[in-house]
Amino acid sequence: MARTFGEMGIREIQTGLAAKEFSAAEVARGTFERIGEADGAVHAFLETTEELALDAAARIDAAVAEGRLAEMGPLAGVPVGYKDNLNLTGTHTTCSSNMLRDYVSPYTATCVEKTLRAGALPIGKLNMDEFAFGGSTETSAFGPTFNPWDVERVPGGSSGGSAAAVAAGFVPVSLGSDTGGSIRQPGSFCGLVAVKPTYGVVSRYGVVAFGSSLDQVGPFARSVEDAALALNALSGRDELDCTSQPCDVDFTANLAEGARGMKIGIVPAFMEAAGLAPEVRAKVEEAAAVLQDMGAELVEVELPHAQAAMSAYYVLGPCEAFSNLARFDSVRYGYCDPGHKDLASQYEASRAKGFGPEARRRIMLGSYLLSAGVYDKYYYPAQQVRTLITRDYAAAFEKVDVILSPVAPTTAFKIGEICDPTEMYLADMFTISINIAGNGGLSFPVGLGADTGLPVGVQIIAPPFKDKNMFRAAAALEQHYGPAPVAPDFADGKVGA
Numbered sequence: 001m002a003r004t005f006g007e008m009g010i011r012e013i014q015t016g017l018a019a020k021e022f023s024a025a026e027v028a029r030g031t032f033e034r035i036g037e038a039d040g041a042v043h044a045f046l047e048t049t050e051e052l053a054l055d056a057a058a059r060i061d062a063a064v065a066e067g068r069l070a071e072m073g074p075l076a077g078v079p080v081g082y083k084d085n086l087n088l089t090g091t092h093t094t095c096s097s098n099m100l101r102d103y104v105s106p107y108t109a110t111c112v113e114k115t116l117r118a119g120a121l122p123i124g125k126l127n128m129d130e131f132a133f134g135g136s137t138e139t140s141a142f143g144p145t146f147n148p149w150d151v152e153r154v155p156g157g158s159s160g161g162s163a164a165a166v167a168a169g170f171v172p173v174s175l176g177s178d179t180g181g182s183i184r185q186p187g188s189f190c191g192l193v194a195v196k197p198t199y200g201v202v203s204r205y206g207v208v209a210f211g212s213s214l215d216q217v218g219p220f221a222r223s224v225e226d227a228a229l230a231l232n233a234l235s236g237r238d239e240l241d242c243t244s245q246p247c248d249v250d251f252t253a254n255l256a257e258g259a260r261g262m263k264i265g266i267v268p269a270f271m272e273a274a275g276l277a278p279e280v281r282a283k284v285e286e287a288a289a290v291l292q293d294m295g296a297e298l299v300e301v302e303l304p305h306a307q308a309a310m311s312a313y314y315v316l317g318p319c320e321a322f323s324n325l326a327r328f329d330s331v332r333y334g335y336c337d338p339g340h341k342d343l344a345s346q347y348e349a350s351r352a353k354g355f356g357p358e359a360r361r362r363i364m365l366g367s368y369l370l371s372a373g374v375y376d377k378y379y380y381p382a383q384q385v386r387t388l389i390t391r392d393y394a395a396a397f398e399k400v401d402v403i404l405s406p407v408a409p410t411t412a413f414k415i416g417e418i419c420d421p422t423e424m425y426l427a428d429m430f431t432i433s434i435n436i437a438g439n440g441g442l443s444f445p446v447g448l449g450a451d452t453g454l455p456v457g458v459q460i461i462a463p464p465f466k467d468k469n470m471f472r473a474a475a476a477l478e479q480h481y482g483p484a485p486v487a488p489d490f491a492d493g494k495v496g497a
C-alpha cells in the first residue's frame with residue numbers, strides 16, 4: 001500500500017502541496033480514512049474533527065491556488081492531533097474521564113489556537129490517562145490505547161494517545177502535556193521525538209489543569225525538525241497565562257550545528273539507579289559515545305537532591321491536583337448524579353462515580369496533605385526540596401550545555417502488567433525532577449533495546465529557556481540514528497490495509 005499522509009513529515013507535505021501533487025483536502029480526507037482503517041488496533045483517538053479539518057484545508061487550498069502557501073504558517077496543511085485535556089471549541093474535552101464525558105469546549109486553548117493559526121489541520125482529540133494521572137494510558141475511562149510497536153503493550157502515559165497517533169503514522173505531529181514525564185515517557189515507549197519545553201514557553205490557557213506549577217504542553221513528532229517547527233508555532237507569551245514568557249527563539253535555528261564543542265552532562269547516580277534496565281542504560285551510553293565521537297565533551301555532573309524528586313512530586317502534584325479538581329463539583333462542571341435531596345450527597349455521589357480510582361487516590365492524598373497539621377510536615381518541606389533540586393540543576397548547567405539521561409527505566413510494559421500504583425510512579429523516576437525545576441527535556445529515539453526489541457529514548461535536558469540546546473543535541477543524534485520510523489506493523493498502511 002502507498003505511503004499515507006500521516007507518515008510524511010511537515011516538509012514533505014508542504015512540498016507536495018506547493019507542487020500541487022495533492023491538495024490539503026486530500027491530506028485531510030486521507031488522514032481520516034487511515035484512522036478509520038487502523039485506529040481500531042490502537043485506540044489513539046477519542047473523537048475526530050472532520051468538519052474543522054476540511055474547513056482548515058479549504059483555506060490552505062485557496063492559498064495554494066493564489067501562490068500564498070508560504071504565508072499560511074509553519075504547520076500549513078499538516079494534520080495535528082490534540083491530547084484530550086486541550087480545549088478546542090465545539091469538541092469534547094473529556095480528559096478521558098467520566099466526569100467530563102459530556103463536556104463540550106466553549107473555547108479553544110491558546111496552544112491549540114496557535115497551531116490553527118499556523119495552518120494545521122485539526123484531526124481530533126487523543127486518549128490519555130484520566131486527568132493525566134498515570135504512565136500507561138490504562139486509566140482512561142474509555143479504555144486503553146495500545147502501543148503501535150506491540151499492541152499488547154502500553155504506549156506510556158499520560159499522553160499515550162498523542163504518542164500512539166504519531167507512532168502509527170496517523171499524524172506527523174500531536175500535542176501532549178507533561179506534568180511529571182507525560183510527554184517524554186510515552187515518547188520513549190513509542191520511539192518518537194517528544195518535547196517538554198521549559199515551563200513558560202507554551203501557554204497553559206485552556207489546558208485542563210493538573211499541577212499548575214508543573215504542567216507544560218509540547219509536541220510529539222518523528223523528526224527533530226518537525227518537533228522544532230511545531231514548538232515554533234506553540235511558543236510565546238500569552239496574556240491569558242501570566243506564567244507564559246515571551247519567546248522569539250527559532251527552535252530550528254541550530255539544528256545543523258552538530259555536537260562539536262557541546263558539553264554533555266552525565267549524572268552517574270542516574271546511570272547507577274536501581275531499576276534501570278541494562279538495555280536502556282546501554283542505549284544511553286551508546287548515545288553519549290555517539291555525541292563524543294561527533295566532538296562533544298562528556299562531563300560528569302551531580303544532582304545531589306534529584307533522588308528526592310519523586311517524593312516531592314507525589315506531595316506537590318496531588319496537592320495541586322486536589323485544588324484544581326475541586327471545580328468538578330457536579331454544579332459548575334462535571335457529571336451530576338441524579339436524584340439527590342441535598343447538596344452534600346450529590347457532591348459525594350457525583351465525585352465518587354465521576355472520577356476513576358487513580359484520580360480519587362490523588363485527590364484524597366492532596367486533601368490529606370493540605371490539611372491542618374499535615375501541611376507543615378509534607379507540603380512545606382516538598383517546596384524546600386523543590387528549591388534544592390532547582391539549585392542542583394542551575395549548578396550543573398554552569399558546567400554543561402545539556403544533560404543526557406535515561407527517559408524511563410524500561411521499555412514499554414504489557415497492558416495490565418503493572419497494577420501497583422507506586423510501581424507505576426517509578427516510570428517517571430528520570431523525568432520528574434525536570435518538571436520540579438522547570439527546565440526543558442526532550443526524549444529522542446535511539447533505536448530498539450537489545451533485550452526487548454522495543455523503542456528506547458534518551459532524555460536531553462536543557463537549562464531553563466535554552467531549549468534550543470536540547471534541539472541541537474537531538475539533531476546531532478538524529479544525524480547518526482536517523483528520524484524515527486513509523487511502527488513497522490503500521491508503516492505503509494500495513495495494518496487495516
Ligand SMILES: NC(=O)C[C@H](N)C(=O)O
Pocket residue numbers: 132133134135157158177178179180181182183210317428
Ligand atoms: N501527567 C504526568 O506527567 C503524569 C505522571 N506520570 C503522573 O502520573 O503524575
